[in-house]
Amino acid sequence: MEALLLNAGYEISDLDSADYVIVNTCAVKDPTEHHMSRRIKELLDGGKRVIVTGCLPHINPxxxxxxxxxxxxxxxxxRIGDAIRLAEEGEKLISIEQRSVDKLELPRIWKSSVAFVVPISEGCLNACTYCGTRFARGVLKSYAPEKVVKWVKEALARGYKEIQLSSEDxxxxxxxxxxxxxxxLDEITAIEGEFRVRVGMMNPNHVIKFLDELVDVYKDEKIYKFLHLPVQSGDNEILRLMARTYTVEEFEEIVGAFRRKIPGLNLNTDIIVGFPGETEEAFQNTVALIERVRPDKINVSRFxxxxxxxxxxxxxxxxxxRAKERSRYLHRLRxxxxYEINKKLVGRELEVLTHGQGQKGGIEGRTMNYKDIILPGAPVGEFVKVKVTKATATYLMGELVE
Structure with a gap:
């Protein structure tokens, strides 16, 4: 949207001096929705003219x-340019219909950064009973491989070192x-140059259909050894009620296949607690699964x-x-x-891609299995050798190896 506005002759400014404020919304959870609607009201009460985009108009307008x-x-x-032009003329554009927009055909802003996001598809093939996002994103629309590869090559030519492949699934x-x-991924890893690819979230019911092929390509050194595989529940009856269309056993089969072939895999998963019908036994099945699989990170959400x-x-x-109690228990377990996984890395020498100034101070980087590491100082946008000096549950600390 920023690129479209610049191409249309508009200027991008800070919040205080802006004539219009664009609020790009998310509504995946109830608290997020409340935050978004509250922010819109705050801006309007402060005298700003606001344009709302994103998922909220579809999910709860x-x-x-x-x-x-x-x-x-x-x-x-x-149509962001049209929205502002019409607003200037006193008209209010409302456009939330399902249109066919290929985002790889739209312009992009090339900002100074190490990582570049390339969308590979929009929408999904699932029909999870709890998800409102699918109302906004619709069914799967995959972008042509040659277009994805073209954007990757362009980003690498401009000096980006990390490609983040994004999608709902x-x-x-x-x-x-x-x-x-x-x-x-085979096509992307065949591109010349030193770079890394971070693959976004993938659902188990699809991965299992081409599991061996995917594990094999993950062996390539250009792909971060990072797997975001949401299980959502460790109880098969709850998975059925969620319409997730896989079983706990299939989830564990996928994890096992990756871990056998990909040493040091960084496994992330998602859990929803308090789903309707989740008994204490069902919750304990989830706890037991987490204790068996031991993911590096769990994103815990209350239904x-x-x-x-x-x-x-x-x-x-x-x-x-009860949902809050279960959420707290899982968070502590996570x-x-x-921490137990991360502390085993202390004393190890690892390759790291540095990203820039970290929120915790120092220079933030990513290990080759995409763990966050903070360095006291390092060149930005470079692959460096690092020794891990300290571990926490959420990040590592290290120093450059001379």
Missing amino acids: KVIDERVSAILGVKSID TGCYGFDIGTNLAEL SPRPGTLAAKMKNQVVGW LSIS
Whole structure:
């Protein structure tokens, strides 16, 4: 959107001096939705003219303040210039219909950075009973491999060292155009140069269809040994109610296949606690799965009913205090496991790609399995040899090896 506005002759400024503020929204969870709607109201009350884009217009448009100047859905971002032009003329553009927009055909801003994000698809092939995002993103639309590769080559030519492949679900990439993620990664890793690829989240029900092929391509040194594979629950009945279309056993089969062939794999997973019908036994099954699999990181969320979803209407909703209690338990377990894994790296020498100034101070970098590491000082955008000096549950600390 920034590139489209610049091409249309508009200037991008800071918040204080802006004539219009674009709020690009997320509504995946109820608390996030509240934060977004509250922020929109704050800006309007402060005298700003606001344009709302993103998922909120699709998922729960009624919480959007009626004073906004325009509303654009996720498939209408190419109309951002029209939205401002019409607002200047006193008209309010509302465009949330499902249009066919190929984001790889849109311009991009080349900012000074080490990492560059390349979307490979939009939408998904799942119908999870709790998810509102699919109402916004729609069914899978994979972008042509040659377009993805073109953007990767352009980014590398401009000096980027890390390519982040993004999608609602990278695991089903290409299923609609006769290819798959493994074949795309083969093409990307064949590009000359020293760079790394971070693959975004992939769902187990798709990965298992081409598991051996994907594990083989993950061996390539250009791919971070990082796997984000959401399980959501360790109980098969809850997975059935979620309509996740895989089993706990299949999740463990995928993890086992990766770990056998990819040493040092950094496994991330997601868990939803308090899903309707989650009994104490079902929750303990999730705990047992986490203790068996021992992921490097777990993103724990409490179930949040989203408008229009089947799960929001289900009986046996779990009371809030119990869901919060389960969430806290899993969070503590997650920190304990993460720390035990990370402390084994202390004293090891690792290759790291430095990214820039870290929020915790020093220079932030990523190991080759995509763990966050903080260095007291290092050249930015370089592959450096580092010795790990300290570990926490969430990041590492290290120093350059002379």
